[in-house]
Amino acid sequence: MSDRPDLPETPPEQPGMSSFFKDLTGAGSQINWRANVLVPALAILSALIAGGIIIAFGDLDTLKLWGSDPGQAASDTLNRLGDSYVALFEGAVGGLGPISETLTRAAPLILAGLAVAIGFQAGLFNIGANGQMLIGGMFALVVGFQFDLPTVIHIPLAIIAALIGGAIWGGIPGFLRAKTGAHEVITTIMLNFIALRLVDYLLTVEFFQLEGRNDPVSKSVLDSARYPKLIDFINARYRVHLGIIIAILAAWFIWWLLYRSTIGFEFRAVGANPDGARYAGMNVVWLIVAVMAVAGAMAGLAGGDQVVGTLGRATPGFVGVIGFDAIALALLGRSHPFGVVAAGLLFGGLAAGGQNMQASTDVGIDIVQVIQALIIVFIAAPALIKAIYRVKADTEAAQVSQGWAT
Amino acid sequence: MELELRGITKRFPGVLANDNVNLTIRSGEILCLLGENGAGKSTLMNIMYGLYSASEGEILVNGEVVHFDGPGDAIAAGIGMVHQHFMLVPVFTVAENVVLGVEPTKGPGGILDISEARRDVTEISSQYNLEVDPDAIIEDLPVGLQQRVEIIKVLFRDAEILVFDEPTAVLTPQEVEEFFSIIRNLKADGKGIIFITHKLKEVLEIADRIAVLRRGAVVGEADPSTATEKTLAEMMVGRPVVLTVDKGPAQPGEVVLEVRDLDVLNVHDHLAVNQVSFDVRKGEIVGIAGVQGNGQTELVEALTGLRESVGGTVRISGQDFTNASPRQIHKASVAHVPEDRQRSGLVLKFTLTENFVLDSYYDEPFSHGIKMNWNRSRQEAERLIEEFDVRTPSSEVMASNLSGGNQQKVIVAREFGRDVELVIASQPTRGVDVGSIEFIHDRIVEERDNGSAVLIVSSELDEVMALSDRILVMFAGRIVAEKRPEETTNAELGLYMAGSTSEA
Missing domain, CATH: 3.40.50.300 (P-loop containing nucleotide triphosphate hydrolases)
Known part of the structure; x- marks a missing residue:
């Protein structure tokens, strides 16, 4: 009879995800309040403090002043820090305009974040959100400029096209993984490059290119396919549009799928223990393709949000690095759809606020990237957070029942 | 050599895994540590081997308090452990596995001296009657022989106290007999043996002393000459147990x-x-x-x-x-x-x-x-x-x-x-x-x-x-x-x- 270690210090490993991956992504069954809310919150706080230190001491003139006039230097430093964070905060939530901007930027982040989070829940590392966004966006673009339809049909059609485009681009690495074992990290990264250059090329093809232009700019999406703006009746510059509502509905749908449907049960089982899933009669091969297709569809929707929502057309690399920020915010959101919404709003706010900070102080928007990166470092090292803030470690397995014999 | 555990207590969040355990093991004796799964045997051994640190209590070697920060310290103190799941590199030879981590080297730059390693293995095998080909690849060997390699590994590191964690789980009854004769050889050579198991028959056959662990605490010691399977089982579980399955004759159908x-x-x-x-x-x-x-x-x-x-x-x-x-x-x-x-x-x-x-x-x-x-x-x-x-x-x-x-x-x-x-x-x-x-x-x-x-x-x-x-x-x-x-x-x-x- 084989004897397992009597009392494991951490939960025993199961095949598939390493326990580090599980801890990092937060994928699994239950919401652990401490691990999934407190630690991310403290990670954000820590990152803001560390970012603050960088801002405070990031100015050469003030640093020189410390030698001659430390009092003045200290006050300059504090002012600089205060001005920066006030600008960041005001740019994110200081009024309707900033909130509109925050929501506009949050929408594609939430959708792409869902694409990564679904992968995490199923034990897959989807780094391909950027490529899936590009392809989904191009699908939506074609529907957007090619057909002339009433809005009530045109917008849903563009959305469906974005979903399909993303699902195809996500489904390919899923298929390769399921059938050949090719690791999705490699294939999704490569498909990002392929999508990026494919878009570059397509934008110079006559079918896509804006008439009379030599540079790679697409035709404009017809107004009937554009997501309507939500509050432009107050001020025409408030550009928040239908995309944020779509993003929140999508998050709700993914939550329902993961936690209330048989398909999501299968997704999570495959992620947590593929051998267990196979034993339970689940079709693991099909599931991996399905997971990646659903993930890709969400990213496609994010690409569609850019094309028929925010921009109205496609330009080279029109999704920027949203698909990579999505990895960070899926981690911050602990791979839970609602966590992703919260993290997406935060990152959207940081992006909008960062713009304002850059405009009104001499602190560049790059610091926002630094803060985002620091958040992820703190998330990836929960032991650090627990040590700093003396959060009681409860991720160690405690057996709630002891044996049988009494 | 004498190894003593004094008042060892180990707490995990919400669980008391070891509760004030006192144990002593001397050279030339076989101590059987008997207990159910979850009784705290492995935890105790991991503390003894430096893998966990005790919440309370101390470990003494030859009467002096020692502190183990990791297995390295335990090995240096003369404690060797044969894990239930062998820690061998399957594609390496026996000799390579034995010297792994403490390789003999020759010349400048520390080049592995494999012939020296081979000689060491052969020497230990003949001394303790542990026959095994030093050039055999581990994955080609049956489980019983792999276990021998683990034992040689421990002896190569000059262990005086050897801890065996459920060593017979993977062996046939015949291999168990061979294993017992190896253990007796080691004992005759003055090694101290800790044998962890929950198999009552084996305990009665091989032990000099029996310590029974239940719910993390030593609930008693037993003398193998007077103890029976039934009394040991009751000590282990803490109540009378039925060792046989109560069932009527089968009525096979289609x-x-x-x-x-x-x-x-x-x-x-x-x-x-x-x-x-x-x-x-x-x-x-x-x-x-x-x-x-x-x-x-x-x-x-x-x-x-x-x-x-x-x-x-x-x-x-x-x-x-x-x-x-x-x-x-x-x-x-x-x-x-x-x-x-x-x-x-x-x-x-x-x-x-x-x-x-x-x-x-x-x-x-x-x-x-x-x-x-x-x-x-x-x-x-x-x-x-x-x-x-x-x-x-x-x-x-x-x-x-x-x-x-x-x-x-x-x-x-x-x-x-x-x-x-x-x-x-x-x-x-x-x-x-x-x-x-x-x-x-x-x-x-x-x-x-x-x-x-x-x-x-x-x-x-x-x-x-x-x-x-x-x-x-x-x-x-x-x-x-x-x-x-x-x-x-x-x-x-x-x-x-x-x-x-x-x-x-």
Whole structure:
């Protein structure tokens, strides 16, 4: 009879995800309040403090002043820090305009974040959100400029096209993984490059290119396919549009799928223990393709949000690095759809606020990237957070029942 | 050398794993540490070996307090450990494995002196009668020899106290005898031996002193010359236990499982199951005995749809189920208790409710279309927790938080909790405490008496003997003997398990 270690210090490993991956992504069954809310919150706080230190001491003139006039230097430093964070905060939530901007930027982040989070829940590392966004966006673009339809049909059609485009681009690495074992990290990264250059090329093809232009700019999406703006009746510059509502509905749908449907049960089982899933009669091969297709569809929707929502057309690399920020915010959101919404709003706010900070102080928007990166470092090292803030470690397995014999 | 544990206490969050344990081991004696799973044996050994640090108490070597920060310190102090799961590099030779980490080198730049390593191995093998070829590749060696390599490894590091964690779990009865003679040699040479086990017979045979651990505390010491299996079992469990399974005679009915000429490949594409044929009838328990790794795993996987067979047929209740999917087999009212509950039987990060519906979630009443019915699932979970006496605060606790015995009960409850015609149970009580073993055995007999056909695969000979109405012995992928438990003995089955094919 084989004897397992009597009392494991951490939960025993199961095949598939390493326990580090599980801890990092937060994928699994239950919401652990401490691990999934407190630690991310403290990670954000820590990152803001560390970012603050960088801002405070990031100015050469003030640093020189410390030698001659430390009092003045200290006050300059504090002012600089205060001005920066006030600008960041005001740019994110200081009024309707900033909130509109925050929501506009949050929408594609939430959708792409869902694409990564679904992968995490199923034990897959989807780094391909950027490529899936590009392809989904191009699908939506074609529907957007090619057909002339009433809005009530045109917008849903563009959305469906974005979903399909993303699902195809996500489904390919899923298929390769399921059938050949090719690791999705490699294939999704490569498909990002392929999508990026494919878009570059397509934008110079006559079918896509804006008439009379030599540079790679697409035709404009017809107004009937554009997501309507939500509050432009107050001020025409408030550009928040239908995309944020779509993003929140999508998050709700993914939550329902993961936690209330048989398909999501299968997704999570495959992620947590593929051998267990196979034993339970689940079709693991099909599931991996399905997971990646659903993930890709969400990213496609994010690409569609850019094309028929925010921009109205496609330009080279029109999704920027949203698909990579999505990895960070899926981690911050602990791979839970609602966590992703919260993290997406935060990152959207940081992006909008960062713009304002850059405009009104001499602190560049790059610091926002630094803060985002620091958040992820703190998330990836929960032991650090627990040590700093003396959060009681409860991720160690405690057996709630002891044996049988009494 | 004398090693003393004084007042060792180890706390995990919410659990007292070791409770003021006092133990002493001297050169030239064999101390058996007896206890159920979860009694705290492994925790104690890990403290002794520097893997965990004790919450309270101290370790003394030759009367002096020592502090171990890691296995390196323990090894330096003369403590060696042979783990249950061998820590060997399968593609390295015996000599390479033995010297790994403390390699002899020659010349500048520290070039590995493999001939020196080979000489060292040969020297130790001849000194302790541990014959093994220093140039053999580990993965080519049988388990018994791999264990020898582990012992040589420990001796090479000059261990004076050797700790063996469940050393006989993977050995045939004959290999166990050889292992015991090795242990006696080591003892004669003045080594101190700590032997961790829960097998009562072995303890009585080999021990000089017996310490019994229960709920983390030493509940008593016993003298092997006066103790009996029954008294030891009672000390272990803390109450009188029934060591035999109480069951009436079988009333076999029609054939439920019919296996003919089955061939199955293992992961290395070698034939692991070779022309196996047998029947299991309604109302009988058929036990498959054999040393682990003789094709039982592959056989069960083929029967349950987890592995494709390459020849032969499997029929269940008259219908062809050769290479059917796990889902199809599940739908044919087959219960499967898998060999490794944590690897495949459970999703540890899921709640008990989720685990209870793990293989039936796709159908009414637990789901409708693609919509899960969690309320109904929770009711079912609560029913099964009640009926199978799973010790848990609620159905919404993660499976990883349960003890091994309770985890196994979750699986047994899930698989037996519905109407089944065929039960396939692999190592049904592996790593489970004595109390749960009794319970699981009773449920298996109950399934039989309710008219199910039951197939048990176990490497635990006593379990096969106690449960089965018919015993099949598997060796090297073949069924080499069929016996009734009342007309055979452990010794005879042991011979078959070791490959003797002549009918006795």
